[in-house]
Amino acid sequence: MSTREKTIVDKKEIQHLIAKRAAKELEGPCIVNLGIGIPTLVAEYIHDENVFLHTENGLLGVTDVEEQDMDPNLVNAGKLPVGEAIGASYFNSADSFAMIRGGHIDVAILGVLQVDQTGVIANWAVPGKNIMGVGGAMDLLVGAKKVILAMTHTNKDGSRKILKECTYPITSTRSVDKIITELAIFEVVNKTLRLVELMPGVTIEEVREKTEADFIDSLGDV
Amino acid sequence: MSTREKTIVDKKEIQHLIAKRAAKELEGPCIVNLGIGIPTLVAEYIHDENVFLHTENGLLGVTDVEEQDMDPNLVNAGKLPVGEAIGASYFNSADSFAMIRGGHIDVAILGVLQVDQTGVIANWAVPGKNIMGVGGAMDLLVGAKKVILAMTHTNKDGSRKILKECTYPITSTRSVDKIITELAIFEVVNKTLRLVELMPGVTIEEVREKTEADFIDSLGDV
Amino acid sequence: MANIRQDIHDALSCIKNGHTVMVGGFGLVGAPLTLIDGLTKKDVKDLTIISNNLGESGKGLGILLNQNKIKKAIGSYFTSNRDVGEKYQKGEIELQLLPQGTLAESMRAGGAGIGGYYTTTGVGTQLAEGKEEREINGIKYIFEPAIRADVALIRAYKADRLGNLSYYKTARNFNPVMATAANMVIVEVDEIVEPGELSPEEIITPHLYVDYIVEAQQVLTKEGVVNK
Amino acid sequence: MANIRQDIHDALSCIKNGHTVMVGGFGLVGAPLTLIDGLTKKDVKDLTIISNNLGESGKGLGILLNQNKIKKAIGSYFTSNRDVGEKYQKGEIELQLLPQGTLAESMRAGGAGIGGYYTTTGVGTQLAEGKEEREINGIKYIFEPAIRADVALIRAYKADRLGNLSYYKTARNFNPVMATAANMVIVEVDEIVEPGELSPEEIITPHLYVDYIVEAQQVLTKEGVVNK
Numbered sequence: 001m002s003t004r005e006k007t008i009v010d011k012k013e014i015q016h017l018i019a020k021r022a023a024k025e026l027e028g029p030c031i032v033n034l035g036i037g038i039p040t041l042v043a044e045y046i047h048d049e050n051v052f053l054h055t056e057n058g059l060l061g062v063t064d065v066e067e068q069d070m071d072p073n074l075v076n077a078g079k080l081p082v083g084e085a086i087g088a089s090y091f092n093s094a095d096s097f098a099m100i101r102g103g104h105i106d107v108a109i110l111g112v113l114q115v116d117q118t119g120v121i122a123n124w125a126v127p128g129k130n131i132m133g134v135g136g137a138m139d140l141l142v143g144a145k146k147v148i149l150a151m152t153h154t155n156k157d158g159s160r161k162i163l164k165e166c167t168y169p170i171t172s173t174r175s176v177d178k179i180i181t182e183l184a185i186f187e188v189v190n191k192t193l194r195l196v197e198l199m200p201g202v203t204i205e206e207v208r209e210k211t212e213a214d215f216i217d218s219l220g221d222v
Numbered sequence: 223m224s225t226r227e228k229t230i231v232d233k234k235e236i237q238h239l240i241a242k243r244a245a246k247e248l249e250g251p252c253i254v255n256l257g258i259g260i261p262t263l264v265a266e267y268i269h270d271e272n273v274f275l276h277t278e279n280g281l282l283g284v285t286d287v288e289e290q291d292m293d294p295n296l297v298n299a300g301k302l303p304v305g306e307a308i309g310a311s312y313f314n315s316a317d318s319f320a321m322i323r324g325g326h327i328d329v330a331i332l333g334v335l336q337v338d339q340t341g342v343i344a345n346w347a348v349p350g351k352n353i354m355g356v357g358g359a360m361d362l363l364v365g366a367k368k369v370i371l372a373m374t375h376t377n378k379d380g381s382r383k384i385l386k387e388c389t390y391p392i393t394s395t396r397s398v399d400k401i402i403t404e405l406a407i408f409e410v411v412n413k414t415l416r417l418v419e420l421m422p423g424v425t426i427e428e429v430r431e432k433t434e435a436d437f438i439d440s441l442g443d444v
Numbered sequence: 445m446a447n448i449r450q451d452i453h454d455a456l457s458c459i460k461n462g463h464t465v466m467v468g469g470f471g472l473v474g475a476p477l478t479l480i481d482g483l484t485k486k487d488v489k490d491l492t493i494i495s496n497n498l499g500e501s502g503k504g505l506g507i508l509l510n511q512n513k514i515k516k517a518i519g520s521y522f523t524s525n526r527d528v529g530e531k532y533q534k535g536e537i538e539l540q541l542l543p544q545g546t547l548a549e550s551m552r553a554g555g556a557g558i559g560g561y562y563t564t565t566g567v568g569t570q571l572a573e574g575k576e577e578r579e580i581n582g583i584k585y586i587f588e589p590a591i592r593a594d595v596a597l598i599r600a601y602k603a604d605r606l607g608n609l610s611y612y613k614t615a616r617n618f619n620p621v622m623a624t625a626a627n628m629v630i631v632e633v634d635e636i637v638e639p640g641e642l643s644p645e646e647i648i649t650p651h652l653y654v655d656y657i658v659e660a661q662q663v664l665t666k667e668g669v670v671n672k
Numbered sequence: 673m674a675n676i677r678q679d680i681h682d683a684l685s686c687i688k689n690g691h692t693v694m695v696g697g698f699g700l701v702g703a704p705l706t707l708i709d710g711l712t713k714k715d716v717k718d719l720t721i722i723s724n725n726l727g728e729s730g731k732g733l734g735i736l737l738n739q740n741k742i743k744k745a746i747g748s749y750f751t752s753n754r755d756v757g758e759k760y761q762k763g764e765i766e767l768q769l770l771p772q773g774t775l776a777e778s779m780r781a782g783g784a785g786i787g788g789y790y791t792t793t794g795v796g797t798q799l800a801e802g803k804e805e806r807e808i809n810g811i812k813y814i815f816e817p818a819i820r821a822d823v824a825l826i827r828a829y830k831a832d833r834l835g836n837l838s839y840y841k842t843a844r845n846f847n848p849v850m851a852t853a854a855n856m857v858i859v860e861v862d863e864i865v866e867p868g869e870l871s872p873e874e875i876i877t878p879h880l881y882v883d884y885i886v887e888a889q890q891v892l893t894k895e896g897v898v899n900k
Contacts, residue, residue, distance in 0.1 A: 029445035031652045050445055052606075052652070056772065057698045058842050060650045072701070072892045073843040079699045087606045087639035089647035090841055092848040092876075093698075093724075094780040097773030101557030101793060102624060104652050125798070130760055131769065133751030134799065139773035142792040143557060173796035251673035253880045272673055274834075274880070278544065279470045280614050282878045294473070294664045295615040301471045309834045309867035311875035312613055314620040314648070315470075315496075316552040319545030323565060323785030324852060326880050347570070352532055353541065355523030356571065361545035364564040365785055395568035549784070559790035559808035561781065580787035580817065589808065610873070645838070645874045 014152060014182045020045045021199070022109055022150040022180045027051075031060070033100065033140060035110040036078040038150045042109055052085070054105055056136040058096045061088025077136065100136065100143040108144035110137070110176075112151050114166045117213035119175030119188035121149065122168035131169070141172035153181035153210050160212045162186075162193075183207050186215060194218040236374060236404045242267045243421070244331055244372040244402045249273075253282070255322065255362060257332040258300040260372045264331055274307070276327055278358040280318045283310025299358065322358065322365040330366035332359070332398075334373050336388045339435035341397030341410035343371065344390035353391070363394035375403035375432050382434045384408075384415075405429050408437060416440040446607025446654040448636065452482035455656045458628050459595050461488055462515075466551070466622040467495040468598035471524060472504055474615035476599040477662035477669055478632045480504050483597070484511060492516040494551075494593055496544065496618060497524045503669070512536065518591070520544035541571065546588050548621055553590035555624025560589040596626035599660070600649065603633040604642050607651030616648065623653040630656040634663070674835025674882040676864065680710035683884045686856050687823050689716055690743075694779070694850040695723040696826035699752060700732055702843035704827040705890035705897055706860045708732050711825070712739060720744040722779075722821055724772065724846060725752045731897070740764065746819070748772035769799065774816050776849055781818035783852025788817040824854035827888070828877065831861040832870050835879030844876065851881040858884040862891070 019041035026032055026042075028050025034040050043053060043064065053062035055076040062076055065083035076082045091099075099105060112123040124138070125131040141147060154160055162179065179186040184207045185197040193215035195207065204217065241263035248254055248264075250272025256262050265275060265286065275284035277298040284298055287305035298304045313321075321327060334345040346360070347353040363369060376382055384401065401408040406429045407419035415437035417429065426439065449455040456479065459465060465483075469475025480499075484507045493514050499505035506525050508514055516538040522528040531537040542550070543565045553561055562585035566572045576587040598619040601612035609631060611619060623629050631654055661672050677683040684707065687693060693711075697703025708727075712735045721742050727733035734753050736742055744766040750756040759765040770778070771793045781789055790813035794800045804815040826847040829840035837859060839847060851857050859882055889900050 052445070054652070055842075057701070057845050060652060070894060071841065072894050074841045075698075075701050079701070084644065084841070087604055087608055087642075087651070089608060089644045089650040090839070090844055091650065092844050093772070093776035093846045094849045097776050098552075098556035098624065099650075099652060101773050101777075101791065102555045103557060104555075104624070130757040131798075132756060132760070132767065133749040134769055134771050135749045136772040138771040138793045138797060138799065142795070143773075169798040171797065172794075274673070276880070277614075279473075279617050282880060292666060293613065294666050296613045297470075297473055301473070306613070306872065309832055309836055309870075309879070311836060311872050311878040312611070312616055313878065314616050315544070315548035315618045316621045319548050320780075320784035320852065321878075321880060323545050323549075323563065324783045325785060326783075326852070352529040353570075354528060354532070354539065355521040356541055356543050357521045358544040360543040360565045360569060360571065364567070365545075391570040393569065394566075549786070553789065556777070557792060558777070559792070559806070559811065559813040561789035562787035564785060564787070578787070583787065585787040613872075643873075644841075 015041055017182050017199070018150050018152070018180055022148060025148055025178065026107060030106040031104065033105050033108045033144065035108065035140070037111040039109040039111055040076065040078055040080065042150060054099065055082070056096050056100060058091050058093060059084065059088060061085035097136070097139055100139045103143055103145060105144045107146045107148060108140040109148045109150050110140060112149050112161070114161050114163055114168050115149060115176065115179060116163050116166045117193050117215065118191040119193065120166060120173065121171050121176055122166040123171050125169045127168060137171050141174050147176040148178040148180060149176050150180050153183045160210060163212045164214065183210065192216060237263055239404050239421070240372050240374065240402055244370060247370055247400065248329060252328040253326065255327050255330045255366065257330065257362070259333040261331040261333055262298065262300055262302065264372060276321065277304070278318050278322060280313050280315060281306065281310060283307035319358070319361055322361045325365055325367060327366045329368045329370060330362040331370045331372050332362065334371050334383070336383050336385055336390050337371060337398065337401060338385050338388045339415050339437065340413040341415065342388060342392050342395065343398055344388040344392050346393055347391045349390060359393050363396050369398040370400040370402060371398050372402050375405045382432060385434045386436065405432065414438060445651055446603070446657045448605065448657045452478060452658055453486065455630050455658045456482050456486055459483070459486065459488055462490045463594040464492040464494065466593040466596040466626055467493060467505060468617065468619035468622050470496055470614070470617040472664050472669065474599050474617045474619055475504055476597045476632045477504065477664065478658065478660045479597040479630060480508065481662055484508055489513050490515045492518065494518045494591060496547065497521050498528050500525050501527050509537070516540065518542065520547045543571065548618060550588050550591040551621045551625045554592035555621065558590055560587055562586065563588055591625065593626040595628045595630065596622040598622050598629065598631050600631050600633045602635045602637055602642060603631060603654070603657045604637050604639045606639050607654035607657060608642050608647040609633070609649035609654065610642050610646045611648050620649050623649045628655050629653055630658070632658050632660045634660055673879055674831065674885045676833065676885045680706060680886055681714065683858050683886045684710050684714055687711070687714065687716055690718045691822040692720040692722065694821040694824040694854055695721055695733060696824070696845065696847035696850050698724055698842070698845040700892050700897065702827050702845045702847055703732055704825045704860045705732065705892065706886065706888045707825040707858060708736065709890055712736055717741050718743040720746065722746045722819060724775065725749050726756050727753055729753050729755050737765070744768065746770065746775070748775050771799065776846060778816050778819040779846070779849045779853045782820035783849065786818055788815055790814065791816055819853065821854040823856045823858065824850040826850050826857065826859050828859050828861045830863045830865055830870060831859060831882070831885045832865050832867045834867050835882035835885060836870055836875040837861070837877035837882065838870050838874045839876050848877050851877045856883050857881055858886070860886050860888045862888050
């Protein structure tokens, strides 16, 4: 295996590690919206039949689909083919976002570019590049009852993403509730990050090194 | 036949005379909403299959219904039993009023308490009485492309209803487009009433006597 | 996901004194007759009722009115119940009259996270008094705030066990909109079916809007309201 | 009631230079591929396109973009077509980016006679710059005006001859909302059926919203867009 191939495998493994841990946060009955990227992978690890997936392009009751059953007109928000669960329903974009913005989604799991130490995120634009896409990110941030980030702890180049302050344009003034990475789990309480869990084999020193944001060590708390 | 019975028959005859004449205004394809009272009777005189009736409680494609087919859960805005046409559809109250307020109804035929000489109407409240009902009257006034009144020319006691100015609270600042009574037909052009037609056997003198509003005699106009 | 309740009283236990309660239906058509009946048997007061009508004299919400459980009513057409006027004259009830389209749209706004909106309906009339007027692209509008409730009592035709709802003909009316605009949504249905029995096309209210389901014990027939 | 047109060019004849055109679809799913293709063959310019995306590079609306027929685009996610950025850098296109929920809701407002509304989405972000902020019941909202178009090009699954429309799974997306918010609505469908063949429950867009119907000549398959 080449180094590049190895890196890709590692990257994929890390993404699945994060997704699998994020799935543990979901206890039915609940309505969940999964963002593009790592959050989409979370679906593979949900085994609770009372966790219902909502996708903003107009479907409640998203399931996996086998290759042979793929339908080009049945996709999720990432435009990937999906299946429909028993009891699924379809609705138009205005009705779908009315669900999101009206507070009817229990949990949104999202990816980010940056998150600051108050839990405010940036996930839709990079300064200096053309700002051309926002999709449903801002809607989910204001609407979902609980927002969980499923993200790699650092960027590909090793630079940090959990910062004192976002340098990219923020998505909302609302703080997320939880941050899940391949290294650790933080809860956001009163605009403060609390480290509540380390992933297996990770030390708090490593987390400190790879996190710019201030956080409280709450590992010992019950 | 007693005088009272005779009066009732006359009243019904007059109502049907007005409704029948109003139906002539409807040329398909068009979407029509019929108000409560005389306007509801218009349905009986529509023979153009491209005239589609909308009722604000959530049905496009209202038809008559035979006694034996009446369904207590299928009614019009006046809560009278109706039938559903081939190609009919149902929708909720918000969607139904979105149709009305969004300008998707071609013609509304309404009853009134009063109409003034600029075509502004009053049909929802009487001063001194409890103001307790407005229903969809204000919505239809602002939303329908064309509003036609189907009304008796005077009140039961002979008092006039087509006035210089409404003394009852107005329904909208928008003028109606046409007024149809058992005596005459007026068009409202630039906030001015134009008498365009006399009903059979009626003289302009009778119309003048029973109309307080100023109007232009446009009977001779082509 | 919805919970199915056998006992009406139990289903209504979340309704407290002073609550705002939406009640579906256009007259008796599509009204949650069983839940309304349950409410008349419940010890509760100072309710604000949001419903197009307040039933008829001594029927449906009209019973609740006569029991003096209603402090305030928001609707578009109270005229269908003559008792409302009497109560109003005596100062025993507060009324807020809205055009029917505004009533429906304000609920939709409440359910969709919208704070308020501008409509042309009512501009220049007595019902616009005290409301902010604003010109947008040369057209005059008035501001209408969103409406929400603590509890919505609605009626549907069929529910699957997840809580997906279908409706029957014009018995749909305000019910799907109210299902979106309350903290707690209680539905009475003619029939409870298994998930999958309602086709995705038939599902008008997806289950994320529904909290409790009861089977209807009272139904509207040609002969009036009867026990099932 | 809708008119059925055999000729795509004929169906598109109402689109003029400078018009604002809504185009349905979420990416290529539910996009009116045949009508877009027709538009690329039509001599027209200075269009404002309202669509969630601008197709992909060289596909769908992407062709129209490369033909320089688009003066301005309003959408939520132009990132799916890398050509958009290049055009934007060269100053050849004006972009208005809206959150996807705001895009959809503003169209609904446009179709429902609402002048504008207050949403929490975007508050405190760069996309709120220049927008009126207002506090309602202690919550901050921004004002968003309604959106309408001269013409909407949409895709549905089946149409009956009256113009009633049904949709296919997630190919529904923006199509039903756009059908309400344009002066002229042109629909392409997979199949035209007789009135009565669509059940009232299946009809998502009632015929009062539809002006012209054409049969789709291009369809999205697993292998991409193919001619029917």
